[in-house]
Amino acid sequence: MITNRVDQQEAIEQECFLCILDPQPCSVKKLEGYIIDAREVRSEGEMVPFITINVGTELAALTLTRYYRSLIQALVDLGPDLHKRKLKLRVYHLPPAIRTTENKGRLVHHYRANAYTLAILEPDTVLNITDLSHAEYCSRQYLLHRLVSSPPSAAAIRGNLVHHSFKELLKEHGGSRPVSDHADGEGESSLSTLQRHFKQALERSSIDLALANASPDELRIDAVPHLESLATWFQKQHATLWDMPAATMHGQDTEVDEQKNENGVRAETFLLAPEIGLRGRLDLFWKQTGRQRLLELKTGGAKGDLPNAAHRWQVQGYHALLAVRRDSKMKKALATLLYSGTPGEAQSFGILPTVKQLQRVNENRNILVLSHVTGIPPAPPGPSRCTKCAMLEQCAQVSALLDWRPPEPDSHVSSGEVDANFRGHNALRPTAQGTRKGHPYHTTDGLLRSMVGVPLAGTLGGGDDTDHQSNGLHLPIVQPQDRLFFTKYYKLLHLE
Ligand code: SF4
Secondary structure, eight states: OHHHHHHHHHHHHHSOTTTTTOSSOOSEEEEEEEEEEEEEEEETTEEEEEEEEEOSSSEEEEEOOGGGHHHHHHHHHTOTTGGGGOOEEEEEEEOOOSEEEEETTEEEEEEEOOTTOEEEESTTSOEEHHHHHHTSSOTHHHHHHHHSOOOOOHHHHHHHHHHHHHHHHHHHHOTTOOOBSOOSSSSOBHHHHHHHHHHHHHHTTHHHHHHTTOOHHHHHHHHHHHHHHHHHHHHHHHHHHTOSOOOEEESOOOOGGGGGSTTOEEEEEEEEEGGGTEEEEEEEEEEETTEEEEEEEESSOOSSSSSOHHHHHHHHHHHHHHHHHOOTTSEEEEEEEEETTSSSSOEEEEEOOOHHHHHHHHHHHHHHHHHHHHOOOOOOOOHHHHTTOTTHHHHHHHHHHHTOOOOOOOTTSOHHHHHHHHHHTTOOOOOSSOOOTTOSOOSHHHHHHHHHSSOOSSOOSSSTTTEEEETTEEEEOOOHHHHHHHHHHHHHHHHO
């Protein structure tokens, strides 16, 4: 019996997860080696990414698809000694070599990637899917988020409590269990269930509330429309959502070998895909006969065009994790992105997986991983983004301290307009009073202290004699000892 299970496991491991998606089976399932050269070359009239890796005694020269142009550009920007950096590249799902040549006595196998070929930079660096969605606006925000912590806010606590209540609702009313639309003694309504769990969770959150200086009453009032919208949505969707036997589990990590456990429903499901250097935690994950399904609940960000781009990214990241773990007998996963902040009824969007999106998730990850392992920030994306960026002032301050290329907001935008943008994005910016509700980082000095927990040697932030303006930004005048200190801190963080 045990032998059988081992055999099955080996068979699964030997299967190429991309062959399940690609109608053409691959010839080379996996190649791995250190990058020795990266450039763009002209091929059949267009510039294409071209990378050479050392795979031991031989070399592999790979012509990649357009999804790797940004990676190649970033590698070229590292300078001529790329081979000394020992950057690892793992490539999955290659067609057969198109030719073999010789270079200084070593065989060089040439491959041309197809649309399904995935090249993973530094696969042992496993990023969280939320890292990708945080960096959707600008990949430099990944490094900034590592430097600027996010303390609990009233909105975040409210979001957690609504999440918790919704998951409890699904656990109680999931599967074949009946759901009532009233609370007349014949069964609890969806809204009553949500409210009951919200109340209980709120009572357990007193410490978090105190730390965030948030009032329970305000939080309760803020949550009412979210709970009502979710209850209405659930009431309407229940019949189609749960067309399977109930088997609800909660809070257990899973590898999706749970596929043997048919029709299991899980909240807070952790998925790990070291093959592609990604991990993530799904709000809700379950299986229906022959198909996986996930649901991601958003309690904020329901303004503007929905679904929000960063949220779509997040779900595509989960699709990427599921693609690696997918049983060949399973259909593609269904994903639902659900917004509780839309008035009256929560709004849901189906997000389908495509190979193009899988490649884009990987492209984004590769760029973040490169800045993670080198500590070098990506270049600013230009005025159109920097001007509206929620992290503009923090980016400017950190750039000044660490000698990064500064952000590039539009020089024609006045200081007042930049300030308005910050307010619009709930950005954190220095204030003379040093107070701003919901954000403990009231001053530049506060932000930077939070990075290291010690006072600054120099005088940063706030006062007229300690900062200057550039493109409408308040930039600190950095003392040499501050720069030295933070550079050292950043290096230590980077080593960690
Ligand atoms: S200010 Fe510009 S460079 Fe900095 S994080 Fe924002 S968009 Fe990126």
